[in-house]
Amino acid sequence: MSKLVLFGVGRGADVAYRFLSADTEHDIVGFTVDDKYRNRNELRGLPVVAFEEVERHFPPDDFRMLILLGYQGMNALRQQKYDAAKAKGYTLESYVASDFFRVEPIAVGENCFIMDNQSISLDVAIGNNVVMWSSNHVGDLTTIADHAWITSHVTLAAGVTVGERAFLGIGCTVSNNVAIGDDTLVGAHALIAADTAPRSVHLHGHDTIDVEARAFMRMMMAQKKL
Amino acid sequence: MSKLVLFGVGRGADVAYRFLSADTEHDIVGFTVDDKYRNRNELRGLPVVAFEEVERHFPPDDFRMLILLGYQGMNALRQQKYDAAKAKGYTLESYVASDFFRVEPIAVGENCFIMDNQSISLDVAIGNNVVMWSSNHVGDLTTIADHAWITSHVTLAAGVTVGERAFLGIGCTVSNNVAIGDDTLVGAHALIAADTAPRSVHLHGHDTIDVEARAFMRMMMAQKKL
Amino acid sequence: MSKLVLFGVGRGADVAYRFLSADTEHDIVGFTVDDKYRNRNELRGLPVVAFEEVERHFPPDDFRMLILLGYQGMNALRQQKYDAAKAKGYTLESYVASDFFRVEPIAVGENCFIMDNQSISLDVAIGNNVVMWSSNHVGDLTTIADHAWITSHVTLAAGVTVGERAFLGIGCTVSNNVAIGDDTLVGAHALIAADTAPRSVHLHGHDTIDVEARAFMRMMMAQKKL
Numbered sequence: 001m002s003k004l005v006l007f008g009v010g011r012g013a014d015v016a017y018r019f020l021s022a023d024t025e026h027d028i029v030g031f032t033v034d035d036k037y038r039n040r041n042e043l044r045g046l047p048v049v050a051f052e053e054v055e056r057h058f059p060p061d062d063f064r065m066l067i068l069l070g071y072q073g074m075n076a077l078r079q080q081k082y083d084a085a086k087a088k089g090y091t092l093e094s095y096v097a098s099d100f101f102r103v104e105p106i107a108v109g110e111n112c113f114i115m116d117n118q119s120i121s122l123d124v125a126i127g128n129n130v131v132m133w134s135s136n137h138v139g140d141l142t143t144i145a146d147h148a149w150i151t152s153h154v155t156l157a158a159g160v161t162v163g164e165r166a167f168l169g170i171g172c173t174v175s176n177n178v179a180i181g182d183d184t185l186v187g188a189h190a191l192i193a194a195d196t197a198p199r200s201v202h203l204h205g206h207d208t209i210d211v212e213a214r215a216f217m218r219m220m221m222a223q224k225k226l
Numbered sequence: 227m228s229k230l231v232l233f234g235v236g237r238g239a240d241v242a243y244r245f246l247s248a249d250t251e252h253d254i255v256g257f258t259v260d261d262k263y264r265n266r267n268e269l270r271g272l273p274v275v276a277f278e279e280v281e282r283h284f285p286p287d288d289f290r291m292l293i294l295l296g297y298q299g300m301n302a303l304r305q306q307k308y309d310a311a312k313a314k315g316y317t318l319e320s321y322v323a324s325d326f327f328r329v330e331p332i333a334v335g336e337n338c339f340i341m342d343n344q345s346i347s348l349d350v351a352i353g354n355n356v357v358m359w360s361s362n363h364v365g366d367l368t369t370i371a372d373h374a375w376i377t378s379h380v381t382l383a384a385g386v387t388v389g390e391r392a393f394l395g396i397g398c399t400v401s402n403n404v405a406i407g408d409d410t411l412v413g414a415h416a417l418i419a420a421d422t423a424p425r426s427v428h429l430h431g432h433d434t435i436d437v438e439a440r441a442f443m444r445m446m447m448a449q450k451k452l
Numbered sequence: 453m454s455k456l457v458l459f460g461v462g463r464g465a466d467v468a469y470r471f472l473s474a475d476t477e478h479d480i481v482g483f484t485v486d487d488k489y490r491n492r493n494e495l496r497g498l499p500v501v502a503f504e505e506v507e508r509h510f511p512p513d514d515f516r517m518l519i520l521l522g523y524q525g526m527n528a529l530r531q532q533k534y535d536a537a538k539a540k541g542y543t544l545e546s547y548v549a550s551d552f553f554r555v556e557p558i559a560v561g562e563n564c565f566i567m568d569n570q571s572i573s574l575d576v577a578i579g580n581n582v583v584m585w586s587s588n589h590v591g592d593l594t595t596i597a598d599h600a601w602i603t604s605h606v607t608l609a610a611g612v613t614v615g616e617r618a619f620l621g622i623g624c625t626v627s628n629n630v631a632i633g634d635d636t637l638v639g640a641h642a643l644i645a646a647d648t649a650p651r652s653v654h655l656h657g658h659d660t661i662d663v664e665a666r667a668f669m670r671m672m673m674a675q676k677k678l
Contacts, residue, residue, distance in 0.1 A: 103470050
């Protein structure tokens with residue numbers, strides 16, 4: 001059980017608050033956000049303090065932090081805030097939903113947010129700041145690097161490696177022993193049967209798209225398709 | 227706990243009986259079906275009464291009803307029987323399997339039948355008379371309208387809306403913020419990345435099929451493909 | 453609770469040991485493998501005996517066996533060892549993970565290994581020596597024949613039959629009432645909407661591939677794609 005500060009005042013913090021309240025014993029003590037986005041002093045009856053001075057209110061020796069932000073910028077914003085909190089000396093808490101079956105404890109780094117109904121096979125290693133939404137399968141001997149985002153109903157076969165900041169869209173499938181490159185964007189329902197290059201984009205029914213992943217994500221998010 | 231009358235004497239009623247017996251405290255007191263289909267007076271040791279006079283045997287003030295029928299006619303038959311039972315004054319019971327994780331109670335209307343192993347994210351609204359078979363994912367802020375049928379291993383991303391009587395085939399995937407029109411038929415394993423028109427048909431590996439959904443379903447069911 | 457001998461000294465036996473230790477009350481007493489592969493006398497503190505004389509150490513009247521091998525040769529090796537253990541008089545133990553929801557007991561034969569997070573509908577029959585990795589859906593009235601291998605996130609609609617030694621790759625989908633032939637290989641993320649011929653190969657985005665399934669699997673395994 002940790003005394004916990006949540007980063008943000010938007011949807012991510014709201015989702016984190018509701019999952020942690022229902023499914024953990026953590027004591028959530030407040031929220032923090034960059035002062036320019038701090039549009040309120042209180043949220044759910046708890047203080048909202050400026051990230052610039054969060055350590056004055058909640059010293060890193062006594063409090064932990066959890067940051068759940070969106071994937072915009074191919075997870076660059078999430079990485080930046082993660083790095084900033086580490087630089088302030090915080091230990092970041094990970095959440096792994098309690099509901100799903102595990103033969104052995106799951107190896108996860110800091111600040112992961114791993115939601116319900118996963119199947120995670122044996123000898124899987126999950127880095128720091130990884131988000132996994134619901135109902136994914138992670139096969140044996142798979143490695144997921146820092147800052148990756150795995151949506152829902154994603155299937156990773158055995159021996160897969162997922163690169164840093166990669167984004168795996170809903171219902172996509174990755175074959176045995178494939179290496180997903182750093183910053184790769186895999187679209188919804190795509191099948192990835194061969195290694196992918198860094199920053200590449202892969203969509204269902206298309207050959208590899210000749211566009212850089214961050215630019216593609218920006219366009220898709222502007223259209224609310226991601 | 228309700229005293230419950232099940233509609234039907236076929237497979238749907240059988241499935242409902244077995245799920246409810248194993249997974250709820252409801253007291254199933256009998257079955258009812260249109261008199262012309264009433265080929266027996268007893269089922270599983272319980273009376274089978276004519277739907278035309280069900281309220282005489284099981285008055286709506288004391289008994290509830292649950293109707294689990296197939297999706298034929300693009301769910302029109304299910305809607306018709308639902309409306310008829312409501313017109314008789316019944317409250318219709320919903321079943322939501324007990325096994326899967328939920329952070330908060332799930333908002334469902336009447337006469338839903340939601341089976342095992344779902345992942346249903348936050349702020350989802352499910353209407354009346356919705357069937358969800360097993361292992362679906364329903365993303366954040368999704369709305370499912372009355373009389374829809376969602377099969378199994380369906381993935382709905384966030385902010386999806388599913389129209390009335392829509393049918394979503396096994397293993398299909400719907401992208402963020404897509405609106406599935408009323409009476410849309412989505413085939414097995416299809417990806418839906420844009421809004422669909424009412425009564426349209428969408429199949430894996432095809433552009434939209436130029437046929438009306440109810441006619442397509444009739445043909446597929448005649449071939450036992452659905 | 454059985455006194456149990458595990459076949460093998462490799463990955464399969466390791467996975468079986470870890471699942472059985474964590475999720476069953478069985479008493480694992482030793483390992484056995486063909487003498488030419490017996491590169492050690494002890495594994496996890498337990499004896500490793502030659503399969504040729506296993507019945508001397510662990511008589512079939514007192515001990516059961518469980519064999520978890522890979523799918524090489526389109527499951528022919530697994531079948532061969534299964535048959536050899538039966539010929540020695542062993543009863544083979546099946547493992548079905550404890551975690552997932554079941555309305556009624558699941559009908560499985562001997563030496564099945566059925567892992568976590570499945571949804572298995574009503575009136576399903578599973579033969580002998582069937583492996584199911586994680587998070588599959590098996591629809592109503594489906595039959596899975598002996599020696600089949602179902603990977604993960606596979607969706608079988610209702611009334612499907614899966615032939616002997618068939619291999620169903622990750623994330624594949626099989627439509628209602630389809631018969632998968634003996635020794636059929638279905639690739640990752642493929643949709644199977646019609647019956648398949650024995651020994652045929654079916655890949656996502658391709659028509660049926662004109663190659664025999666066992667040769668195709670050998671090539672894919674050599675490239676570590678399966």
